[in-house]
Amino acid sequence: MMLAECRQKLSLPFPPTKQTLATLLKACSSQPHQLTQIHALVLTSGLSVKNSLITQLLANLVILGDVQYARKLFDEMHKPRVFLWNTLIRGYVKNDMPVESVSLYGRMSSLGVRPDGFTFPFVVKASAELPDSWAALTIHAHVFGDVGLADYLFETMIERDLVAWNSFIAACVQMGYASKALALFHRMGLARIKPDAVTIVSALSACGQLGCLNIGNKIFDSALYDGMESNIIVENARLDMCMKCGSTHMARTLFDEMRLRNVVSWSTMILGYAVNGKSEEALALFSRMQNEGPKPNYVTYLGVLFACSHAGLVSQGRAYFSYIVDSNDQNLQPRREHYSCMVDILGRSGHIEEAYSFIMGMPIEPDAGVWGALLGACAIHKNVKVGQVAADKLFELAADIASYHVLLSNMYASAGRWDSVEKVRLRMRKKCIKKVAAYSSIELNSEVHVFYTGDNSHPQSSSIYQKLEDLYMQIGSLGYISEVGSVHHDVEMEEKEAMLRVHSEKLAAAFGLINVEPESPIRIIKNLRTCDDCHNFFKFISRISMREIIMRDKSRFHHFRNGTCSCKDFW
DNA sequence: GTAGGGTTAG
Numbered sequence: 001m002m003l004a005e006c007r008q009k010l011s012l013p014f015p016p017t018k019q020t021l022a023t024l025l026k027a028c029s030s031q032p033h034q035l036t037q038i039h040a041l042v043l044t045s046g047l048s049v050k051n052s053l054i055t056q057l058l059a060n061l062v063i064l065g066d067v068q069y070a071r072k073l074f075d076e077m078h079k080p081r082v083f084l085w086n087t088l089i090r091g092y093v094k095n096d097m098p099v100e101s102v103s104l105y106g107r108m109s110s111l112g113v114r115p116d117g118f119t120f121p122f123v124v125k126a127s128a129e130l131p132d133s134w135a136a137l138t139i140h141a142h143v144f145g146d147v148g149l150a151d152y153l154f155e156t157m158i159e160r161d162l163v164a165w166n167s168f169i170a171a172c173v174q175m176g177y178a179s180k181a182l183a184l185f186h187r188m189g190l191a192r193i194k195p196d197a198v199t200i201v202s203a204l205s206a207c208g209q210l211g212c213l214n215i216g217n218k219i220f221d222s223a224l225y226d227g228m229e230s231n232i233i234v235e236n237a238r239l240d241m242c243m244k245c246g247s248t249h250m251a252r253t254l255f256d257e258m259r260l261r262n263v264v265s266w267s268t269m270i271l272g273y274a275v276n277g278k279s280e281e282a283l284a285l286f287s288r289m290q291n292e293g294p295k296p297n298y299v300t301y302l303g304v305l306f307a308c309s310h311a312g313l314v315s316q317g318r319a320y321f322s323y324i325v326d327s328n329d330q331n332l333q334p335r336r337e338h339y340s341c342m343v344d345i346l347g348r349s350g351h352i353e354e355a356y357s358f359i360m361g362m363p364i365e366p367d368a369g370v371w372g373a374l375l376g377a378c379a380i381h382k383n384v385k386v387g388q389v390a391a392d393k394l395f396e397l398a399a400d401i402a403s404y405h406v407l408l409s410n411m412y413a414s415a416g417r418w419d420s421v422e423k424v425r426l427r428m429r430k431k432c433i434k435k436v437a438a439y440s441s442i443e444l445n446s447e448v449h450v451f452y453t454g455d456n457s458h459p460q461s462s463s464i465y466q467k468l469e470d471l472y473m474q475i476g477s478l479g480y481i482s483e484v485g486s487v488h489h490d491v492e493m494e495e496k497e498a499m500l501r502v503h504s505e506k507l508a509a510a511f512g513l514i515n516v517e518p519e520s521p522i523r524i525i526k527n528l529r530t531c532d533d534c535h536n537f538f539k540f541i542s543r544i545s546m547r548e549i550i551m552r553d554k555s556r557f558h559h560f561r562n563g564t565c566s567c568k569d570f571w
Numbered sequence: 572g573t574a575g576g577g578t579t580a581g
Contacts, residue, residue: 234577
């Protein structure tokens, strides 16, 4: 575009000065079309353009989401300053391009440009969103050893301010490294950096992941004690923490006491009730929300569908789903997550064919989550025919997710098709797909104790196994028989039973029975779905010990009390 | 001078 043309378009009667251009740029930060024109003006003005001008332009482009164009300008620049690197690194993160963001950081450091305090939060955010394979590559490329990129960056920072701590702690929580996050939180205290609301939110979130109700409450109380004003985000995080620890009652008390509640508060409650198996409470709260609360969003509806799914409420699930569709609200139209949930509702209750045709009728392309829900249902109902279709689709969409392979293999195993089980295993070996090891954890006196299957590493190991034997003796006389079908291995019967007997959740339960004071419930967190035998075992021991046992597995809660489970054996 | 971190879902 010619200068005159630009000027005309911008209605400028005279050639612009640097000042004019700078002012123009500031004014046009929300108008992408004019930005391009101004860029042309800058280039054709013949002025020796200052970096600050391009900086402003680039920043504007990034805000508008045109990172490609920003990158083009950036590459044409001579020795861009740190601020500019930061701007672009941030731009990539904001536009969901973490790989590009980290690559740019890599280039920055290889050119010897020193990152400043602002670089860190951007790169950490990007590396938290990095796909695993990429994180590994990046770490290799920088020869950072076995610590992550973020770790390296953090430890080498000269000055760590509050935001640096907060962004690292938050990144750890988001990546699922909750105990690392709590360790950092502790270290932060030792370094005499006073946490603020943002820190507390992440810390509470970490406690929720770990199921550490006591630690979470302590953190919240001490923050208030230190004079920190609580805000709605902190309170929502605390609600969620309680719910993730299975303490629905405490969450409700806090919710009722809140002066202000937003859509997140309501949704957190509804979701929390749903995963805790309290569907009536979830749906009752939803109907109250419709009358007196804020407008539900798509997460709220996800909670409503979860409530139906966990309680096996098929017709109600169908009704809510069509309600969402019929609402004609464009922002609330069902997303893939809602479809997965609906497939789960239909499939798990045995309506496999209906679930399949439901998927075929989807207006949006089904993703791995949707097919995974179908495969899960097929594994439960031993429907190898439909399960095979789902598995084929899954391997197209998400070829190397371990849990789908495990599901498929379990489906074949429960149908007794050991040749097919072996094929899946072979495929996993070939593609180096490793099963996630099962573990269970339990909090005691602000410490987390972790158990793996057949674990002997705990200091109290011998008394734990003794307790387990005692329990087997007692429940055996009450009619407990181990369910060998839960072990998906084609091995001898005795071996099957031997493995079952030492599943991680059983070890954690024995530990809990020995150590947790009699009036408190025993809270166990398991990283995978629990098996039929452990579920049955827990029902028995809740009866003989007269204790409440709360177990959170991969997708939901089981509250065992006096021989029964809140899930009513449907999970 | 300009910019950075937080809650529900996955």
